[in-house]
Amino acid sequence: MATAALSLEQAPPISVPLRFFLTAPLFGITAALVLLALGTGAWTTRWSAGALAVTHLMTLGFLAMVMIGALMQMLPVVAGAPVARVRAVSRVVHVLLSLGTLALAGGFLSGKVPVLRLALVLLALAFIVFIGAAAGSLVRARAAAVTVRGMRYSVTALAVTVCMGLLLGSGLAWHWPLAVPELTALHLFWGLLGWVGLLVIGVGFQVVPMFQTTPPYPRIMTSHLTRLIFVTLLLWSPAKWFAGHSLLVHDSAATLASLLGLGYALFAAATLALQRRRRREMPDITVRFWRIGMASLLAGAVLGWAGLWESKAASTSLEFTWGILAIFGFGVSVINGMLYKIVPFLVWVHLQANPGGRGKLPNMKEIVPDRRAGIQFWLHLSALLLLAGAAWMPRLLAYPAAVALGSSNLFLWANLTGAYRLYARILASGISR
């Protein structure tokens, strides 16, 4: 594995990223329990309390949880800019984000204003601490690196998403009159196509060739794609906000949204093409997760171009399908796949840094066995298909989808904690080579 571009000696303690990685599947399980408890009730409309709770258990509890842990790890290693007081920052952010996400989901589900207010305070604090720490480090980072640029755009997009989320939440908690549909559109685009998408692309440019042994992405793409997507998001936002004012503005917003879809479709197509030219043809679990992620991205872009979820006739089922493709099909698949590279790699690197003793340094395949990751892959794929199916046939598929989602996350959690237990066991007995 080519890790020459990484400065591993600057890596934070393993507990820093792992506390986020091991918590994320627990939120996936919680989302599944909510879906089980609500049955078809969660699928009535995307604005239902259940849909909003599950959306945030996944976007904040799973996606943001892993992405924040990964950034704490990557900022020193990839960008050469460690986060100041990383142990304290990670502890505080982890607790605030976990409690804040639970309170937000609880606030949506119960409709209790004090719970919602508590959630907003906890989440505001979590993101002030995290974005402040990450921004401090990104300002010092090596400016030229493509991945650093992706991280900068992504963290900026997170700040925008959080501000809009807090505003939307305050509207509910303090009964402010807000333009909810427009604000929600901005919030979800900045969240999914800014924060999540730009980090995946920026990091993917570096880690796909490295971890999946593919040729590099085309230079023209690594140099310009994240910037173009970010600028397009910037231009799209006022157009979307004022879309109701004139046909011209409305059409400009639609054109810019199509360009965003094009940018993501190009990334997905390039990734799939590179994966076909892998140097090692050995089956690889991360490659399989990324294929699902890229296929979902392409499908989401096609739905977007068809304008289906924007038209008045757009059914609830289509809206749900787009959300499921973007959040679960793209975001969760890619991140789940990456966890199977990052966690064994971290365990291995940290064990190697602690030599002396009787235990044997495991190889990567022993840290999370392929068979176990493979079972989880099939559970994840089933969950994706069943969730997408439940969007159309909730009576038939709402419960199977919830069970598949819960099982996949339970298995993921077992696989990741298994890796950590192996690490702790070997460390306790010491390592020999």
Ligand code: HEM
């Ligand atoms: C401080 C953090 C956040 C808060 C307080 C928050 C709050 C909200 C609120 C209140 C709504 C519903 C608007 C309404 O119906 O009135 C909403 C919608 C949404 N949020 Fe967030 N949000 C946060 C972070 C995020 C993040 C990071 C993402 C994505 C990565 C995200 C994705 C979404 C999506 C996709 C919807 C739309 C759901 C739908 O249309 O069905 N949110 N958010």
